[in-house]
Amino acid sequence: MSRLIRMDHTGHSTLAEWTQGDQAAYEEAVTAFRRELDEGYIGVVSEGEGRATQVRELPADAELVIMRRPIAGG
Amino acid sequence: MSEAALPELAAVPWRRRETDHTLRVRARLWTLTMVAHVVPFCVVAIGLFLIEPLSAPVGLIALAQAWIIPGLYAVRGANTVKPRGPRHDAAEPVAQGLLGDLLGHDARELQRRTGLALERGELGTWLIGERGALLVAPDGRIVHCFCVSASDDELPPSDRIAHLLLALRTDEQGFATVANHAFAGAPWRVRRRLGRDARPALSAAVRVARASA
Numbered sequence A: 001m002s003r004l005i006r007m008d009h010t011g012h013s014t015l016a017e018w019t020q021g022d023q024a025a026y027e028e029a030v031t032a033f034r035r036e037l038d039e040g041y042i043g044v045v046s047e048g049e050g051r052a053t054q055v056r057e058l059p060a061d062a063e064l065v066i067m068r069r070p071i072a073g074g
Numbered sequence B: 001m002s003e004a005a006l007p008e009l010a011a012v013p014w015r016r017r018e019t020d021h022t023l024r025v026r027a028r029l030w031t032l033t034m035v036a037h038v039v040p041f042c043v044v045a046i047g048l049f050l051i052e053p054l055s056a057p058v059g060l061i062a063l064a065q066a067w068i069i070p071g072l073y074a075v076r077g078a079n080t081v082k083p084r085g086p087r088h089d090a091a092e093p094v095a096q097g098l099l100g101d102l103l104g105h106d107a108r109e110l111q112r113r114t115g116l117a118l119e120r121g122e123l124g125t126w127l128i129g130e131r132g133a134l135l136v137a138p139d140g141r142i143v144h145c146f147c148v149s150a151s152d153d154e155l156p157p158s159d160r161i162a163h164l165l166l167a168l169r170t171d172e173q174g175f176a177t178v179a180n181h182a183f184a185g186a187p188w189r190v191r192r193r194l195g196r197d198a199r200p201a202l203s204a205a206v207r208v209a210r211a212s213a
Helices: A023-038 B007-011 B020-051 B053-079 B092-102 B105-114 B157-170 B172-178 B187-191 B199-212
Strands: A002-006 A013-018 A042-046 A052-055 A064-068 A071-073 B117-120 B125-128 B132-136 B143-150 B180-185
Touching: A002 A023, A013 A023, A023 A042, A023 A064, A042 B157, A052 B157, A064 B157, A071 B007, A071 B157, A071 B172, B007 B172, B020 B053, B020 B143, B020 B180, B053 B143, B053 B180, B053 B187, B092 B105, B092 B157, B105 B117, B105 B199, B117 B157, B117 B199, B125 B157, B125 B199, B132 B199, B143 B157, B143 B172, B143 B187, B143 B199, B157 B172, B180 B187, B187 B199
Parallel strands: A002 A064
Antiparallel strands: A002 A013, A042 A052, A042 A064, A071 B143, B117 B125, B125 B132, B132 B143, B143 B180
């Protein structure tokens, strides 16, 4: 089961879930992913300790895709 | 499609990308700044005493300045990782769970005790706080302090840390470039200005940095 989550004021919200082969669920997840990108979120795939990759399209095979806000120097 | 560089770099096009070399230069400049603050006051104190021993109280004031001014810079550095802002107690356990999933066992335990997440990187050993980060250089002799945070004030503390952690893991040099460099100095200078809970995290980071040097 793959998940698309967004870090927000609730801790995090699950936006979509899909499994390999469930194209309809994946398409819904892609729609949710693009909506978050449009709102200024950044998509990140956590690849275990020490590694993460920013993504601009939702990878179908990623276990967890996290939407985060931009960071800036304070 | 994936990208290696942080998109936030577009907001600071004038900055040179931070590297080992640029961080070493920053550390040297901070050392020179400290020397430039300390030496004149010490010279004044000693000179006055040699000219007129009765001026010792004035000399002591000069020595106090030599001690206090570098300390103020270190306070500025330590403040980058001090917890600030609303705690969001209702959302924090959920955010803590996600952050815990991102960290390894030891880093998770350390973060829960100290509020700082330890992360090994190419530039050194990082400690990520809610609104800033410390970077212990590979030899463990210098700690760089960075001011950086997520742009959403409504995030619970652990989500703020997770934001910085994911950005750091995506592009470490880009992360150091986007962040505002606030101070660089000896770990002992910063450690004594940290909150009591956070001090073990810096000690752990120094140990990790020295072990991996």
